[in-house]
Amino acid sequence: MFCLIFGLYTNFSFIFGQNSKRLYTTLCNSYLMQEITGLELSPKKVEYLKFLFKKGDLVRTTDISSQLGVDPSTSTKTIGDLAESGYVEHIPYRGVRLTEIGQKYAEFMVNRHNILSLMLSHYGLSSEEACEEASRFEAFVSKSAVDSICKSMGHPTVGVCGKIKHVSCGIP
Numbered sequence: 425m426f427c428l429i430f431g432l433y434t435n436f437s438f439i440f441g442q443n444s445k446r447l448y449t450t451l452c453n454s455y456l457m458q459e460i461t462g463l464e465l466s467p468k469k470v471e472y473l474k475f476l477f478k479k480g481d482l483v484r485t486t487d488i489s490s491q492l493g494v495d496p497s498t499s500t501k502t503i504g505d506l507a508e509s510g511y512v513e514h515i516p517y518r519g520v521r522l523t524e525i526g527q528k529y530a531e532f533m534v535n536r537h538n539i540l541s542l543m544l545s546h547y548g549l550s551s552e553e554a555c556e557e558a559s560r561f562e563a564f565v566s567k568s569a570v571d572s573i574c575k576s577m578g579h580p581t582v583g584v585c586g587k588i589k590h591v592s593c594g595i596p
């Protein structure tokens with residue numbers, strides 16, 4: 425309930441500044457994860473979060489730009505946006521890492537990828553093709569659609585791209 429009230433308050437965080445939003449993300453992680461649509465981030469930002477998730481720790485900004493094939497000024501801006509939204513933390517001269525909410529969101533994105541690539545593999549695509557195709561459109565598939573697809577496939581636990589978890593579909 426507190427989160428709900430505070431959430432309403434922070435909907436106006438553009439008036440009150442980013443600090444309230446950060447506080448909100450820290451306090452209400454689990455609440456936020458229930459509320460995500462899965463469509464919050466652009467395909468490019470999805471790539472950033474998945475890359476950071478795969479690395480698992482502090483990543484230098486130069487590694488991010490070289491690995492994702494973007495120029496440093498673009499990646500600096502994108503990282504700034506992600507930090508402002510509370511998904512990553514940028515420690516000057518050391519690098520970038522996921523915040524707790526970023527970590528949870530990245531887990532959702534990896535899971536979404538694994539469910540969608542498994543689904544495509546059921547329609548005649550090889551594992552590699554399924555992985556590549558899913559990567560192209562996954563950022564546009566909502567969390568509720570992913571949950572429904574997962575359910576219709578009988579909540580599989582292993583996909584062609586890795587393990588599948590069912591945190592959001594309510595299966596333990």
Ligand SMILES: [Zn+2]
Binds near residue numbers: 537541554555584585
């Ligand atoms: Zn894959």
Ligand SMILES: [Zn+2]
Binds near residue numbers: 575
């Ligand atoms: Zn499921």
